[in-house]
Amino acid sequence: MPSVLILHGFTSHPILTMGPLPEVLRAAGYTLAQPALPGHGTKPEDLIGVRWQDWERVAREAYLSLPEPRGIVSLSMGGLLGAKLAAEYPCAALVALVPALGFVNPAAYLAPYIHWLMPWAGGTASVRDPDQRKQSPNYPRFPTVALAEMVKLQRQIPALLPKIKAPALVAQAAHDSTIPARAVRHYYDLLGSAQKEYRVYDSEHDLLLDTQAEQVATEVRDWLAKTLPGPSSQG
Numbered sequence: 001m002p003s004v005l006i007l008h009g010f011t012s013h014p015i016l017t018m019g020p021l022p023e024v025l026r027a028a029g030y031t032l033a034q035p036a037l038p039g040h041g042t043k044p045e046d047l048i049g050v051r052w053q054d055w056e057r058v059a060r061e062a063y064l065s066l067p068e069p070r071g072i073v074s075l076s077m078g079g080l081l082g083a084k085l086a087a088e089y090p091c092a093a094l095v096a097l098v099p100a101l102g103f104v105n106p107a108a109y110l111a112p113y114i115h116w117l118m119p120w121a122g123g124t125a126s127v128r129d130p131d132q133r134k135q136s137p138n139y140p141r142f143p144t145v146a147l148a149e150m151v152k153l154q155r156q157i158p159a160l161l162p163k164i165k166a167p168a169l170v171a172q173a174a175h176d177s178t179i180p181a182r183a184v185r186h187y188y189d190l191l192g193s194a195q196k197e198y199r200v201y202d203s204e205h206d207l208l209l210d211t212q213a214e215q216v217a218t219e220v221r222d223w224l225a226k227t228l229p230g231p232s233s234q235g
Contacts, residue, residue, distance in 0.1 A: 004071050120144060
């Protein structure tokens with residue numbers, strides 16, 4: 001039975017930030033792994049002392065626990081971890097929603113050098129819908145030292161993307177205040193996949209929490225049905 005690893009983003013809630021997507025994929029017959037990356041889903045202080053290697057280890061263990069054929073559906077920082085896995089292990093399909101290959105705020109790149117001066121930073125809006133924004137499950141702030149780890153992870157990805165041969169779907173959020181469109185497009189352009197597709201949604205960064213969440217989830221399912229068919233798509 002085809003399986004899918006779901007990877008959330010930096011400061012994201014491991015389950016709630018993925019919105020309707022997990023249930024949509026389960027209903028299509030996919031076996032899922034949806035790990036909580038270390039430091040997430042609890043309190044922001046738990047990110048202190050976590051290294052990018054810890055995130056990679058948990059993602060890798062979850063991925064290798066799944067039966068083949070297996071794919072990856074990732075959000076933001078999850079798209080960086082997903083790229084590392086898809087470059088290293090067999091991967092039948094890669095979905096990268098707003099992969100975090102850059103930052104809108106240029107100060108984010110300074111995190112490895114200034115975290116001892118500025119230990120905490122605030123999160124971005126990430127959702128356009130005001131009601132949904134009030135209910136955001138993401139951390140409202142985060143330790144800058146954890147962002148420094150994400151920057152270290154980010155720097156490794158451009159060299160890995162050309163090695164990925166899996167069919168890929170990359171999605172951009174048109175109103176993203178966290179990851180710039182050029183970074184998402186650069187991720188797409190560097191992919192070595194012969195079969196790849198780029199889509200843009202009228203959304204903020206958290207595609208699966210904003211007004212087009214249902215559309216994003218169903219279109220990811222439909223794309224996977226063509227590249228990594230589940231039981232329901234096989235008739």
